[in-house]
Amino acid sequence: MKQFISEISLETCGEGFTDLTNKINNWILKEEIEKGIISINTQHTSCSLIINENADPKVLEDLSTYFKSLVPEGGFQSHSTQNKFFPYKHSEEGLDDMPAHIKTALTCSSLSLSINKNKLVLGTWQAVYLWEHRYQKHFRKICLHAIGEHHKNQSPKA
Amino acid sequence: MKQFISEISLETCGEGFTDLTNKINNWILKEEIEKGIISINTQHTSCSLIINENADPKVLEDLSTYFKSLVPEGGFQSHSTQNKFFPYKHSEEGLDDMPAHIKTALTCSSLSLSINKNKLVLGTWQAVYLWEHRYQKHFRKICLHAIGEHHKNQSPKA
Amino acid sequence: MKQFISEISLETCGEGFTDLTNKINNWILKEEIEKGIISINTQHTSCSLIINENADPKVLEDLSTYFKSLVPEGGFQSHSTQNKFFPYKHSEEGLDDMPAHIKTALTCSSLSLSINKNKLVLGTWQAVYLWEHRYQKHFRKICLHAIGEHHKNQSPKA
Numbered sequence: 001m002k003q004f005i006s007e008i009s010l011e012t013c014g015e016g017f018t019d020l021t022n023k024i025n026n027w028i029l030k031e032e033i034e035k036g037i038i039s040i041n042t043q044h045t046s047c048s049l050i051i052n053e054n055a056d057p058k059v060l061e062d063l064s065t066y067f068k069s070l071v072p073e074g075g076f077q078s079h080s081t082q083n084k085f086f087p088y089k090h091s092e093e094g095l096d097d098m099p100a101h102i103k104t105a106l107t108c109s110s111l112s113l114s115i116n117k118n119k120l121v122l123g124t125w126q127a128v129y130l131w132e133h134r135y136q137k138h139f140r141k142i143c144l145h146a147i148g149e150h151h152k153n154q155s156p157k158a
Numbered sequence: 159m160k161q162f163i164s165e166i167s168l169e170t171c172g173e174g175f176t177d178l179t180n181k182i183n184n185w186i187l188k189e190e191i192e193k194g195i196i197s198i199n200t201q202h203t204s205c206s207l208i209i210n211e212n213a214d215p216k217v218l219e220d221l222s223t224y225f226k227s228l229v230p231e232g233g234f235q236s237h238s239t240q241n242k243f244f245p246y247k248h249s250e251e252g253l254d255d256m257p258a259h260i261k262t263a264l265t266c267s268s269l270s271l272s273i274n275k276n277k278l279v280l281g282t283w284q285a286v287y288l289w290e291h292r293y294q295k296h297f298r299k300i301c302l303h304a305i306g307e308h309h310k311n312q313s314p315k316a
Numbered sequence: 317m318k319q320f321i322s323e324i325s326l327e328t329c330g331e332g333f334t335d336l337t338n339k340i341n342n343w344i345l346k347e348e349i350e351k352g353i354i355s356i357n358t359q360h361t362s363c364s365l366i367i368n369e370n371a372d373p374k375v376l377e378d379l380s381t382y383f384k385s386l387v388p389e390g391g392f393q394s395h396s397t398q399n400k401f402f403p404y405k406h407s408e409e410g411l412d413d414m415p416a417h418i419k420t421a422l423t424c425s426s427l428s429l430s431i432n433k434n435k436l437v438l439g440t441w442q443a444v445y446l447w448e449h450r451y452q453k454h455f456r457k458i459c460l461h462a463i464g465e466h467h468k469n470q471s472p473k474a
Contacts, residue, residue, distance in 0.1 A: 001159050003317075003352070003465065005351070005430065035161055035163070036305070037195065037197045037303055037305055039270070039353045041430060043437075043438065043440075044439050044441070044442070045441055045442055051203065051267050053203045056250075058246075058247040058248040059203075059248045059256065059259050062247055062248050063259065065244055066229070066234060066244075066260050069236035069244065070228075071382070072237070072238035073238070076238075076385060077238075079388070079395075080385060080392075080393075086381055086382075086385065089377055089378055090372050090375045090377075090378050101369055101378070102378070102379060102382050104367075104368065105368055105383075105423055108424060110424070110429060111268045111428070112197040112268050112269070112270035112426075112428035113199060113268060114199060114303035116303075121301045121303070123202050123203070123299070125202070125203055126201065126202070126267075143437045145353055145430035145432075145437070147305060147463060148305075149161065159317050159319075159463070193321070195355045195461055197428070208421050209361065209425050209426065210361050210417055211417055214406050216406040217406045219405055219406075220405055220406050220417070220418070221417065221421055225421075226396075230394075230396035231396070234396075235395050237395075264422055265421055268428075270427070270428035271357060271426060272357060274321060274461075279359075280359065281358070281359030281361070284359065284360070284361055284425075305463060306319065
């Protein structure tokens with residue numbers, strides 16, 4: 001059993017989703033990890049990792065619109081307190097910053113996945129996304145750490 | 159240290175909770191995993207894995223009712239945009255489909271748990287549930303992948 | 317490769333955040349884990365583990381206020397059902413109990429993180445928090461389980 005660590009660095013295009021599935025699978029192939037457990041983590045507090053539908057892009061649009069409504073800019077109206085408006089206290093870094101921290105708390109920044117036969121064990125309709133919650137583009141780092149067994153090379157070199 | 163991989167397949171009864179705790183513990187016993195880390199993953203984007211209360215079934219009823227209200231059918235009213243109604247764009251697969259994807263994003267589809275003394279390390283009131291978000295029953299697959307040590311057999315065979 | 321298991325026990329101060337980062341890093345140092353994967357889990361269903369901003373305490377205040385509004389005491393008003401009020405059915409353990417279970421479901425009780433160079437791999441602004449959702453102080457147990465390699469001791473004893 002061996003350990004494998006790497007980091008994905010990428011620039012997001014502002015709020016929205018970057019599919020990491022191929023990037024992670026390519027790394028698994030390059031490192032020749034046949035079978036193992038992988039821990040995937042963002043190094044940030046205003047973007048998330050989620051596993052969601054890979055086919056219809058409208059799912060991602062709806063996720064985005066829904067979360068913008070659930071976690072509004074500037075502050076929120078509390079329906080349990082006579083519709084009182086609560087402005088965010090942490091507001092120095094922009095209207096989209098505190099909502100980004102809340103969206104991160106509502107989703108995940110850590111995933112533990114299975115690797116088998118040299119790729120992530122995912123369902124037919126699943127993809128692993130980095131979800132950028134800030135409006136501007138940002139550089140993001142994702143840590144990949146796997147523990148597992150090397151590929152059994154079945155094609156002997158001539 | 160060894161690796162252990164398996165898959166749980168089950169049919170859900172429509173929206174609601176299936177307790178996986180015994181199924182997972184039985185697999186751990188069968189595989190004789192004494193101590194290790196287990197990665198548990200659904201292969202789907204409209205059901206979740208959650209750890210929640212195992213005693214009073216009213217907790218699960220309340221969770222279900224709350225999430226149905228938080229993520230309504232058909233679309234949602236945005237209180238940050240003059241109560242404007244936003245219908246989901248992804249609507250071809252039924253009224254409960256897009257809400258199921260959102261509920262999956264709001265919860266988890268990946269868990270990393272500890273195994274010790276041949277069972278999951280859980281608190282007294284914790285159970286691991288598969289939470290089906292679709293209204294109809296569905297076949298669901300959950301991947302179990304553990305890395306750890308074999309059971310030290312303390313009962314010598316006669 | 318070795319396994320390392322331990323438990324953090326602490327008393328929370330009621331609803332709010334306890335930074336676990338140093339406690340976990342101290343344990344990693346004491347156990348001399350140079351590189352590995354760690355699974356961190358609460359043993360409870362009314363508190364969470366989250367990774368969020370470590371610098372401005374107002375972020376934690378806003379998180380707390382937002383979640384109290386999102387998951388009100390006593391029950392919730394459903395905007396998809398003519399503002400009908402749904403009291404929680406699970407109400408025997410106090411006004412803050414069912415909201416605590418819901419907040420746990422909306423966040424995480426399980427994290428999988430990377431250890432490298434004898435500490436958690438975290439971004440500059442990230443901390444690991446235990447988020448107590450109950451109003452009163454509670455004793456909480458967090459399980460730490462790592463698989464990895466021992467520290468390569470570079471300072472030979474005289």
